[in-house]
Amino acid sequence: MSADFTTLTVEQLSRHYGRRKALHRVSLACHAGDIIGLLGPNGAGKSTLLSILATVLAPSEGHVRYGTLTAASGGAALRGRIGMLGHDLFLYPELSALENLVFFGNLYGLADAEARAKAALARTGLGDRAHDAVAGFSRGMRQRVALERALLHEPRLLLLDEPFTGLDQASTRALVERLRQVQRAGTMTVLATHDLDTVDGLLTRECILRQGRLLGVDASQGTLRDRYHATVHGA
Amino acid sequence: MTRVQQLQLALAGAMLAVAPWIIDGAPYESTMGLVQKIFYFHMPSAWLFLIAALVAGVASARFLFGRAPSADYWAVAAAEMAVVFGIITLVTGPLWARKAWGLWWVWDARLTSSLILWLIFVAYLLLRRFGGPGSDKLGAGMALFGLVNVPFIFVSVNVWRTLHPQTSVVPTLPVEMGAPLWFCLTAFLLLFLALMSMRAGLARQRARIEALYLSEEEA
């Protein structure tokens, strides 16, 4: 069964924990090549939305459609077309960079997992550290390995939770460049971040969340930072 | 409280109020004497304890596989009933044992099995109380295992030790002793049904309040 998709539609999505609205009636649409930024203060529901998009959390109400599929109808095949970089990176610190990538590559059923993993590490400039345990890596290096882990199976939808946290300038530039590459390949990206200046110009669209609600984005001029503050603080 | 619940409670209350006289009127069991009368409370509560465990397990399975939220209300309610009737069973059992065998606790097979099953449901409630978000699903898995475990517990404890009056007592009892027993069982059953449906109703009301809070902020 093919689980490919080129659009992502979120309709009236809500997730409640008791009476707390982690996410409330959020709708958005996404097409191939889009990079959507989820912005907003802590506890705005960014991570909840990413978890639902990753199909590991079920919404209380509303739907997510991946092309014509849903999380229920797509099942494992759909999960195989989504890549996620979580805030906690999803890497085994005891294993080497290569072992991590090969393990997940095999788990995703890639026939050439080892070759792909080596190529990915070479591309990120970590080829010579491939056999070192991830535990000894700096935050920036780990982040790069983690991103390659999420991209190894060439997902249609890439989900990133705070990918810029703890990165120095060079690593940030490299990450932005990598995201542009992914964009050119037609992958949809949804990323949650606080680094407004970094992603200004990278995003094709921004979604500003506060207390689980999607705030209408003020279409006025100015930098992303200005727009964000105008929307969140209701200037 | 619904009409049915009121009726059940009133009937259970009335029956339990009369129960002492009925039990008093039952024939005096010659070998065990007066203590045998505890049996009229012990056995009904033990049965309902098992029934409550059964309800909790089945409701949990429905919650887990059928994704019916209402099944969870019944699972919690039944688990609490299991703990309550389990306590009655575990208190009246040793009272009897003290007179019959001279010791409070003799590790009798059925009583020990009841203790283990009771611990499983206490653990279930602890999980629901302290497990945080998502513990409803975890609890459902736990209750399901608890239900499947019942025969294993019973057989294994029997292998380990046995000292109970063997085989079923009920059919062999003379009618005069059986009738009060069925009377008490009915009273306990009514009480059980009323309490369980009230507890499930409470859980449902809570869920509705949460839902109301959610829609309230819309306006």
Next chain:
Amino acid sequence: MRQFLRVAWLVVQKDLRVESRSFEVVSTTLFFSVTVVLIFAFGLVREGRPADDVAAAILWIALAFSGTLALGRTFERERQAETLRALLMAPADRPALYVGKLAGMLVLLVLIEAVLVPLIGLLFQAPILRYPWSLAGLLLAGTVGFSAVGTLFAAMLVRARSRDVLLPILLYPMTVPVMIMGVRGTAALFQATPDEPLARFCLAFLVFIDVVFVTLALWTFEPVMTD
């Protein structure tokens, strides 16, 4: 089916590789189980002579305690970098992940038993070599039953609060039948006049429990792990 086994094998391989880097779980759990044996010995051995059946009891208690510890540590590892979530996100059969984690746990516990059993034989003059195959069968079947429930509960508690204390609270009452059958069967083999039929019955019953527990766990793993 081949896919299922392949995923399970990948997870086992990964777990063993992680463990082989530091031997953290094996070494700490092993040391812990030895101290448990000693503490019980001080409580139960008098004038150099253990009471009847003490060896079997201590063996299984030490196993239950160290098994809980190993389960807790193993899943704490999967929680730290949220790798359990990453596993659940992979396009793999989720029950296969469970089987992989269970098999990894079994390898760990069998390693610990390989040290624990000779130790018990040495300290309590238990005739561990009298029926080596029956003893091995009982230990293996008991470990499978214990780990089947333990792996499921530890995996689902990864998301819960107070998981450290909740794991033994949930696990011990649930595994009482396994413990009783294990202890009775082992004691039947160890006692002065061995009771082979009883040991065989216990083994058969343990295998039956294993089948039921593993089936039920495979069945519940997916709905319990998805939120």
